[in-house]
Amino acid sequence: MSIRERALVDADWVESHLDDDRVVLVEVDEDTAAYDKNHIRGAVRLDWKKDLQDPVRRDFVDRARFEALLSERGIANDDTVVLYGGNNNWFAAYAYWYFTLYGHADVRLLDGGRKKWELDSRELVPDVVERPATTYTAKEQDRTIRAFRDEVEAAIGQKNLVDVRSPDEYSGRLLAPAHLPQEQSQRPGHIPTAANVPWSQAANDDGTFKTDDQLAELYAGKGVDLSKDTIAYCRIGERSAHTWFVLHELLGQPNVKNYDGSWTEWGSLVGVPIALGDQP
Amino acid sequence: MCGATRGGPSTEGLDLAGAAVVQGVVLRDGDPVPDGYVRLLDARGEFTAEVPTSATGQFRFFAAPGRWTVRTLVPKAEVVDRQVVATLGEVADLEVTV
Numbered sequence: 001m002s003i004r005e006r007a008l009v010d011a012d013w014v015e016s017h018l019d020d021d022r023v024v025l026v027e028v029d030e031d032t033a034a035y036d037k038n039h040i041r042g043a044v045r046l047d048w049k050k051d052l053q054d055p056v057r058r059d060f061v062d063r064a065r066f067e068a069l070l071s072e073r074g075i076a077n078d079d080t081v082v083l084y085g086g087n088n089n090w091f092a093a094y095a096y097w098y099f100t101l102y103g104h105a106d107v108r109l110l111d112g113g114r115k116k117w118e119l120d121s122r123e124l125v126p127d128v129v130e131r132p133a134t135t136y137t138a139k140e141q142d143r144t145i146r147a148f149r150d151e152v153e154a155a156i157g158q159k160n161l162v163d164v165r166s167p168d169e170y171s172g173r174l175l176a177p178a179h180l181p182q183e184q185s186q187r188p189g190h191i192p193t194a195a196n197v198p199w200s201q202a203a204n205d206d207g208t209f210k211t212d213d214q215l216a217e218l219y220a221g222k223g224v225d226l227s228k229d230t231i232a233y234c235r236i237g238e239r240s241a242h243t244w245f246v247l248h249e250l251l252g253q254p255n256v257k258n259y260d261g262s263w264t265e266w267g268s269l270v271g272v273p274i275a276l277g278d279q280p
Numbered sequence: 281m282c283g284a285t286r287g288g289p290s291t292e293g294l295d296l297a298g299a300a301v302v303q304g305v306v307l308r309d310g311d312p313v314p315d316g317y318v319r320l321l322d323a324r325g326e327f328t329a330e331v332p333t334s335a336t337g338q339f340r341f342f343a344a345p346g347r348w349t350v351r352t353l354v355p356k357a358e359v360v361d362r363q364v365v366a367t368l369g370e371v372a373d374l375e376v377t378v
Contacts, residue, residue: 031332086332115332118315121355166328173344177329200327205319205353 004212007096007249009082009108011117017082018042024075024131027114028085028095030238038124040084040117044073044131048091048238052098058265060141066102067138074131077105084110084117088200088207094241096249097258101146103139109245112208119206145248147231147257149265152191153272160230161194162219164243165263169235170196172276175267176235184235185267189274191233196280197222199239202246215246226253233259233266287375289338300366303340304374305333306352312337313378316354323347354378 017023018041025043027035035045046052051069054061061069075081081104085092092113099107110117118124147155155161168174172188190196201218203209210218219226230247232240237260244258266272288303302320306313316333320341328348331339341348343366352360357378364372 034332087330115317115353119317119353119355166322167324167326168322168328168344198327205351205359 003252004250007108007245008111008209010111011120011122014040014082014084014110015122017080022078023080023082025110026073026075026081026083026092026095028083028091029114030085030087030091034086034114036126038126039129041123041125041127042129043084044075044129046073046095048094052095058261060098060101063102063138063140067136070136070138071134074134075136076134077137080106080108082108082110084113086114088115088203088242089113090199090238090242093245094238097145097241097244101141103142109249112206115207144255145244145257147233147259149259149261149269149272151257152231152233152259152261152266155229155231156191156273157193160224160226160228161191162224162230162232162240162243163190163194163196164199164232164234164240165190165196166198166200167196167278169263170194170198171278184264187267187274189267189276190263190280191266192273192275193280194233194275195222195224196278197224197243199234199242202243209246209250212250215251219247219251226251229255229257231257231259233262235263236260237262287338288371288373289334289340291371294371296369296371298368300343300345300368301340301371302343302348302350302364302366302374303338303371304350304376306337306339306354306376306378308354308357308378313354316352316378318376319351319353321349321351325349350374350376352376352378 027043028046032047083092170190232243234240247253248256287305306316314335318339319330320328345368350362
């Protein structure tokens with residue numbers, strides 16, 4: 001099985017495993033009301049904000065809360081977890097990275113997510129899904145895939161920094177994606193020396209990932225030397241989780257980290273360097 | 281201009297200061313399409329944002345001033361591209377027929 005086949009499943013694979021008790025479908029959306037309207041049969045929901053963020057500090061839920069969450073949703077350690085969601089799998093990829101951070105053994109992403117499923121007119125149902133509770137055990141966070149601000153500052157000019165936001169956000173013309181009100185960080189721009197490789201260039205219009213050859217060519221063409229360590233960032237770490245998935249899980253690059261503090265942290269820090277404009 | 285929406289969501293209560301809004305409605309045979317996706321591409325054709333259409337087939341983006349392409353994806357229909365110019369403090373309103 002190739003790296004890609006282990007990490008990514010298509011809609012036909014999901015349809016053929018809808019009645020497999022050991023395969024748990026999990027929908028993760030930015031628009032958390034989407035699941036209430038309908039979802040793939042048997043899928044449970046994770047709310048990226050309520051379930052996955054600490055309610056007080058800006059950080060993830062700790063190991064004990066993650067264990068309690070997955071136990072309550074009926075996810076077992078030996079289950080195959082298949083994540084999917086809206087927004088071209090942004091938050092599903094974020095959850096994939098999060099599950100990997102806490103050491104879940106078999107986690108996969110549905111290629112194209114909810115959008116591709118809807119555009120194919122596949123079945124979605126409004127049914128309430130209840131799975132019997134489990135006793136889930138998580139591992140300590142795998143910090144080899146998560147970057148913090150000090151490491152990012154030390155990486156300027158040393159490691160690959162990949163800014164996966166849109167060119168307008170990278171240059172400083174916008175502070176946030178254009179479908180959201182403009183708010184968040186104090187200052188616009190990007191981290192000096194970061195290459196701008198928008199997450200969207202790794203995906204087709206229907207949300208599926210491009211081929212491995214196309215992806216390798218994309219990063220090489222932007223001057224990202226994949227023999228070096230890489231840190232990806234965006235605004236809040238969800239789009240960069242999508243790029244982390246591409247580099248680490250599809251292209252099999254070791255030493256790729258997601259900086260989930262991302263621009264909302266960097267653009268509000270006192271004293272750190274910021275570059276404006278279209279050049280690194 | 282204010283509130284004069286033709287296709288997109290109502291602009292009542294929307295703070296347009298500093299915003300260049302691109303919005304509209306997606307129609308098929310005159311009916312709103314609630315299961316579509318609308319992508320906003322910049323002047324270079326680069327993806328900038330995407331939203332699903334609402335239950336009433338509508339969408340809205342807070343863009344920067346300039347030229348944009350609005351790309352509509354709907355089940356069992358061809359992709360439709362529409363060009364639009366966004367202006368600060370104004371609402372560009374589209375009716376997209378697939």
